[in-house]
Amino acid sequence: MKKEAIVLLNMGGPNNLEEVEVFLTNMFNDKNIITVKSSLLRSFIAKMITFTRTEKAQEIYRRIGGKSPLVGHTKNLVKKLKNRVREGVVVDFAMRYTPPFAAEVIERLNKENIERIYLIPLYPQFSTTTTKSSLEDFEEQYHLRGGDAILIEIKHFFQNINYNKAIIERIKERVDADECKNFDIIFSAHGLPQKIVDAGDIYERHVQKHVEILKQMLKDEGMNFNEAHLAYQSKVGPMEWLKPSLEEKLGEIKSRSVVIFPIAFTIDNSETDFELEIEYREIARELGFEDYRVCRCPNDSELFVEALAEIYAKMR
DSSP, rough: EEEEEEEEEEEOOOOSHHHHHHHHHHHHHTTTTOOOHHHHHHHHHHHHHHHHHHHHHHHHHHHTTTSSSHHHHHHHHHHHHHHHSSSTTTEEESSSSSSSHHHHHHHHTTTEEEEEEEEEOOOOSSSIIIIIIIHHHHHHHHTTTTTSSEEEOOOOOOHHHHHHHHHHHHHHHOOOOOTTOOEEEEEEEEOOOOHHTTTTTOOHHHHHHHHHHHHHHHHHHOOOOOOOOEEOOOOOSSBSSSSBBOOOOOOHOSEEEEEEEETTTOOOOHIIIIIIIIIIIHHHTTOOOSSSEEOOOTTTHHHHHHHHHHHHHHHH
């Protein structure tokens, strides 16, 4: 009997401290991240960045439990999605930079009688650095291994109502409607070098549209924040990145009480559990904030599971 499979795609995260080097090496060897044309130059750059950043990155993961929370949350999400879709549908996940890699997942799928594979990158907004990279990697590995199933993909889902309800639910976990008027909310998106946007990447426009959708949904829910903002985090290196930075935005807020939602992530990772929860909390404290709250990502919430099931149904 022919089967269908759903494969969730994400960037991955170290499963232990030893995998930190693997994570960095693979990420900076990605042609969608380091966009130089020469593979030899890209490899050299990747080695230099990995050499200088591994120890610091290991310390970050050490402070949040010795590994990324991303893989554990994703396993829970896969389990719940499998229980939500019809019987017989194979549900799996593949990571771009750490195990389980696409090749490993494909080997499992090739042992099944799979007719169609539905690829759902877990990035709400499209970017060449995330969505395109993950889809290209899976498709390349699949064809290298002689797979003959039809591959069907989705490239973004930030407009999905159930997904956005999952976000609103997470915001409500951190602040109730009566408190909102005393808080600003910042939708914090992972940054991107400006040159990638200038080359045609639509990520910034997707993020801006997503913020407008969520602002209207919050208003409809009676969640009337003092102000809503968009900012970008995680800048590395000297080149120009999308602005304003989260640190700049925190410096502008007058209310001294803020709720942060990580709008570019569906699954908690080091950028949420360390960067937002620890690093930026300290910055907020130094800036004199009275209240600083970070929302969890949707992770394996029931509404996110429902959103993914709906996305799969529409792809069919």
